[in-house]
Amino acid sequence: MIGGVIFIVCSLFYLLSGGRWSVIFAATVFAGIYKYEQSSNISDTKTTQETKSTSEVESPIYAIDFTSSYTPVKSSNIPQPIRTRAKRSPKVIKASKPIITNNKEASLTKSVVNLLESQIYIFYTTLTGSSQRVAKSLQEKLLSLEGLSNEPKLLSLDDDVDDLEEYFLKTPDNGSTKNIYLLVLPSYETDSPIDYFLEHLKETYNDFRVDKYSMKSLLGFAVLGLGDSESWKGEKFCYQAKLADRWMGKLGGRRLFPVGEVCMKYEGEPKAQEWIQNFAQLLSDDEPFYIDENDDVDDSDKEEDEEVTDDGDTLVDVEDMGDIIRKSGTRGLLGKEEVKQMVAKDSPTYKSLTKQGYTIVGSHSGVKICRWTKSALRGRGSCYKFAFYGIKSHLCMETTPSLACSNKCVFCWRHGTNPVAKSNWRWEVDPPEKVFEGALAGHYQKIKQMRGVPGIQMDRFQEAFQVKHCALSLVGEPIFYPHINEFVGMLHKQHISSFLVCNAQHPDHLAKLNRVTQLYVSIDAPTRQDLKKVDRPLNSDFWERLMSCLDILRTTQKHQRTVFRLTLVKGFNMSDIESYADMVARALPSQIEIKGATFCGSSNANGNPLTMQNIPFYEECKEFVISLSKELQSRGLNYDIAAEHAHSCCILMADTKFKINNKWHTHIDYTKFFELLESGKDFVDLDYVTETPDWAVWGSEEAGFNPIDTKFDRKAEKLKKKLDREEQSRKLLESQKSH
Ligand SMILES: Cc1cc2nc3c(=O)[nH]c(=O)nc-3n(C[C@H](O)[C@H](O)[C@H](O)COP(=O)(O)O)c2cc1C
Numbered sequence: 001m002i003g004g005v006i007f008i009v010c011s012l013f014y015l016l017s018g019g020r021w022s023v024i025f026a027a028t029v030f031a032g033i034y035k036y037e038q039s040s041n042i043s044d045t046k047t048t049q050e051t052k053s054t055s056e057v058e059s060p061i062y063a064i065d066f067t068s069s070y071t072p073v074k075s076s077n078i079p080q081p082i083r084t085r086a087k088r089s090p091k092v093i094k095a096s097k098p099i100i101t102n103n104k105e106a107s108l109t110k111s112v113v114n115l116l117e118s119q120i121y122i123f124y125t126t127l128t129g130s131s132q133r134v135a136k137s138l139q140e141k142l143l144s145l146e147g148l149s150n151e152p153k154l155l156s157l158d159d160d161v162d163d164l165e166e167y168f169l170k171t172p173d174n175g176s177t178k179n180i181y182l183l184v185l186p187s188y189e190t191d192s193p194i195d196y197f198l199e200h201l202k203e204t205y206n207d208f209r210v211d212k213y214s215m216k217s218l219l220g221f222a223v224l225g226l227g228d229s230e231s232w233k234g235e236k237f238c239y240q241a242k243l244a245d246r247w248m249g250k251l252g253g254r255r256l257f258p259v260g261e262v263c264m265k266y267e268g269e270p271k272a273q274e275w276i277q278n279f280a281q282l283l284s285d286d287e288p289f290y291i292d293e294n295d296d297v298d299d300s301d302k303e304e305d306e307e308v309t310d311d312g313d314t315l316v317d318v319e320d321m322g323d324i325i326r327k328s329g330t331r332g333l334l335g336k337e338e339v340k341q342m343v344a345k346d347s348p349t350y351k352s353l354t355k356q357g358y359t360i361v362g363s364h365s366g367v368k369i370c371r372w373t374k375s376a377l378r379g380r381g382s383c384y385k386f387a388f389y390g391i392k393s394h395l396c397m398e399t400t401p402s403l404a405c406s407n408k409c410v411f412c413w414r415h416g417t418n419p420v421a422k423s424n425w426r427w428e429v430d431p432p433e434k435v436f437e438g439a440l441a442g443h444y445q446k447i448k449q450m451r452g453v454p455g456i457q458m459d460r461f462q463e464a465f466q467v468k469h470c471a472l473s474l475v476g477e478p479i480f481y482p483h484i485n486e487f488v489g490m491l492h493k494q495h496i497s498s499f500l501v502c503n504a505q506h507p508d509h510l511a512k513l514n515r516v517t518q519l520y521v522s523i524d525a526p527t528r529q530d531l532k533k534v535d536r537p538l539n540s541d542f543w544e545r546l547m548s549c550l551d552i553l554r555t556t557q558k559h560q561r562t563v564f565r566l567t568l569v570k571g572f573n574m575s576d577i578e579s580y581a582d583m584v585a586r587a588l589p590s591q592i593e594i595k596g597a598t599f600c601g602s603s604n605a606n607g608n609p610l611t612m613q614n615i616p617f618y619e620e621c622k623e624f625v626i627s628l629s630k631e632l633q634s635r636g637l638n639y640d641i642a643a644e645h646a647h648s649c650c651i652l653m654a655d656t657k658f659k660i661n662n663k664w665h666t667h668i669d670y671t672k673f674f675e676l677l678e679s680g681k682d683f684v685d686l687d688y689v690t691e692t693p694d695w696a697v698w699g700s701e702e703a704g705f706n707p708i709d710t711k712f713d714r715k716a717e718k719l720k721k722k723l724d725r726e727e728q729s730r731k732l733l734e735s736q737k738s739h
C-alpha cells in the first residue's frame with residue numbers, strides 16, 4: 001500500500017522535475033518511512049508515558065540536503081525567517097535545486113527540521129562575567145519559547161565540562177533527541193582558557209585516530225562572540241568566536257545561524273539580545289531555514305593542511321620549544337598559530353594573581369611569600385616542613401616556573417582563569433636566568449616589605465635575604481617548564497635546596513628530571529573515578545599518566561628522595577585505603593606526606609565546590625594514616641608513621657629504613673646534599689639524612705610544635721583549644737548516636 005503511493009508520487013515528481021531530483025526524493029521518503037517504522041517498532045515496547053511522547057512527534061519524516069556549502073557573509077542576503085505560526089505536521093519535504101552560479105559559489109539549501117525538539121546545550125567561558133550573563137539570558141529566552149521540548153542546559157566550559165572530549169569529540173547521547181550546541185565566547189588576545197578550547201577543536205580535527213567530523217551528529221550549532229571593537233579592531237575583534245565557529249564547521253557541525261560579533265564596550269548587551277532574539281525566532285519558526293554544512297571545502301583548508309605539516313612540533317622534544325618559537329616567531333591571528341604569553345601584563349589572570357599577592361616573573365612564573373615565612377620572621381613558628389625535614393620557613397622561597405597546569409583540581413581556587421594545557425608548552429618561554437633572578441628579586445622585595453610589621457625579629461629578617469630552600473609548588477606545574485633542569489641547577493649552584501612537587505601528569509618530563517633535593521608526586525585520589533572527580537584532569541589518559549609516573553619513581557628516579565603527597569578531602573578521597581596501598585607498592589616512595597585539605601573559601605564563581613564539611617578533622621587524618629600504615633605493614637611493606645605537625649593537620653610516614661638505631665631520620669643534611677651533588681658521585685636518599693627532633697616525632701607531646709616557637713604561637717594555642725572543642729563535640733555526637 002505504502003509502496004504503491006510512493007510509486008505514484010515518484011512518477012509524478014519524475015515528470016515534473018526531469019528525473020534527477022526524483023531519485024533523491026524517493027530515497028528520502030524511503031529513509032523517512034524506514035525511520036518511522038523503526039521508531040514505531042521501538043515505541044511499541046515502551047512505557048505508556050513514552051508512548052505518549054512518541055505519539056506527540058508530529059512527523060518522522062524530515063530531510064536535510066547537505067549537498068551544498070555556503071558560508072553567509074555580511075553581504076549575503078540571508079532571508080529572515082518568516083514569522084508565521086508553526087505549521088503542524090505532517091511536514092513537507094522542501095528541497096530546492098542548487099543554483100550553480102558562474103563563480104562556482106554553492107547555493108543555499110532549504111531544509112525543514114524541528115529544532116524545538118532538540119536538546120540545546122549553551123556553553124560559555126568567561127573571565128570577567130559578561131559571557132556568563134549573556135549565556136544565562138540566552139537560556140532564559142529559550143526557556144520562554146512555546147513548544148520547546150527540553151530545557152536548555154547551561155554549561156561553563158571551565159567548571160562544568162571536565163573533559164572536553166565528552167562534548168567536543170563525542171556528543172551526549174540523548175536517544176532519538178538530537179543536540180544543538182550554542183557557544184557564548186569572549187575573545188582574549190592574552191592567554192585564556194579559550195585558547196585551550198580552540199586548541200582542543202583543532203587537535204580533534206587534526207587527529208587521524210578520531211572522527212574528523214565529530215560534530216556532524218549535532219543538529220546544529222551557533223556561536224555568539226563578545227569582544228571589544230575599539231581596542232581590538234578588524235580581524236582581532238571577536239577573533240576567538242570566529243575561530244570557534246570555523247572549527248565547529250570544519251568538524252562537520254551545521255551552522256544554524258551566523259556567528260554573532262558583539263562589541264561589549266559600545267553595543268553591549270542590547271546587541272547580544274538582538275542576536276538572541278533572532279536566533280530564538282529561528283528556533284521557533286517552522287519555516288525552512290538555511291544551513292551551511294560543509295565548511296571543510298572552504299579555501300582555508302589548504303592553510304590548515306600546511307599547518308598540519310608545520311605541527312611537527314608535537315614530535316619535537318619539549319626542550320627544543322624555545323628554538324622553535326624563536327624560529328617561527330609570532331604569526332597572524334585568524335586561523336594561524338600565535339605564540340602568546342602565558343600571563344601577559346594586561347591579562348585578567350595577571351590582575352587576579354597580583355591581587356592575591358603573587359609577583360609575576362617574566363610571563364609564566366610566579367613567586368609569593370607564604371604565611372609561614374611571615375610567621376617565622378616574627379618567631380611564631382615554621383611550617384610542617386621544619387618539623388619533618390628541618391626547613392626554616394624564613395629561609396624558604398615558594399615559586400613556580402609554570403603557572404599553567406593540566407588539571408582543574410577542586411581545591412584550586414583559580415581554575416576558572418588559570419592557564420591550562422594538556423602536555424605541550426604553547427607559550428613564549430623565558431630563559432631560566434630570567435626566571436631565577438626574577439623569582440629571587442620578587443621574593444626579597446616582599447621580605448623587605450615586612451620590615452615595618454610588628455614583631456619581626458631582626459636576626460631572622462637579615463637571614464631571610466639569603467634563601468636556603470626553594471619550594472617549587474605554589475600553583476601550576478613546575479616540570480612543565482621546558483628549562484626546569486637548568487633552573488634547578490641554578491638553585492643548587494647557590495646551595496638552595498629544591499623541593500619539587502609535580503601533579504603526576506607528565507611522565508616524560510618526570511623521567512627527564514635531574515636530581516632535586518626532594519621529589520614529590522601529588523596523589524590526590526586512589527582510583528581513576530575519584531581522581532577524575534578531584535583533579536578534573538584535562539588529559540583523558542590521566543590515570544595511565546599517573547601510573548607511568550609511579551613506575552618512574554620506582555625505576556628511573558629511584559635514586560631520588562621521593563615523597564607521595566596526599567591531600568585529604570572528606571567525601572572525595574578518604575576511603576579505599578587498599579588502593580592507596582597499591583599505589584605505594586607500585587612506586588615505593590621514600591616517604592608519604594598526608595595533609596588534611598585547608599579551607600580557602602568556597603564559591604560557585606571560582607568553581608571551588610568545597611565547603612567546611614569537606615575539611616577533615618585532625619583526628620580523622622590520624623585515623624586514615626593509622627589504617628594506611630596497617631594496610632602497608634600487612635602486605636610486608638616497611639612503612640611506619642614517623643612525624644606529625646598537628647598545627648597544619650599533617651602527618652609523615654616513611655620507609656622504616658629512615659629509622660636508624662631506633663631513631664627516625666627524616667630530616668635532611670643539606671650541607672651533605674650539596675657535597676654529594678658536587679662530588680659527581682651516585683648517591684641515594686639515605687646518604688643525606690639527619691635525626692628528626694623529638695618534638696616532631698609521631699606521638700610526642702608537642703605534636704610537631706617547635707618548643708622554641710610555640711611560646712610565641714598564639715594561633716597554635718587557639719588551634720589546640722579548637723582541637724579540644726572538636727574532640728568534645730565529636731564525643732557528644734557519638735554519645736547521642738548511641739542513645
Ligand atoms: C586582556 C584583554 C584582552 C582582550 N582581547 C580581545 C581581543 O583580542 N578581541 C576582542 O574582540 N576583545 C578582546 N577583549 C575584550 C573582551 O573579549 C570583552 O571585554 C568581553 O566582553 C569579555 O568577556 P567576559 O567578561 O565573559 O570575560 C579583551 C579584553 C581584555 C581584558
Ligand code: SF4
Pocket residue numbers: 370371372373383384385391392393394396397398471
Ligand atoms: S615549605 Fe612551603 S609552606 Fe613551608 S615555608 Fe616554604 S613555601 Fe612556606
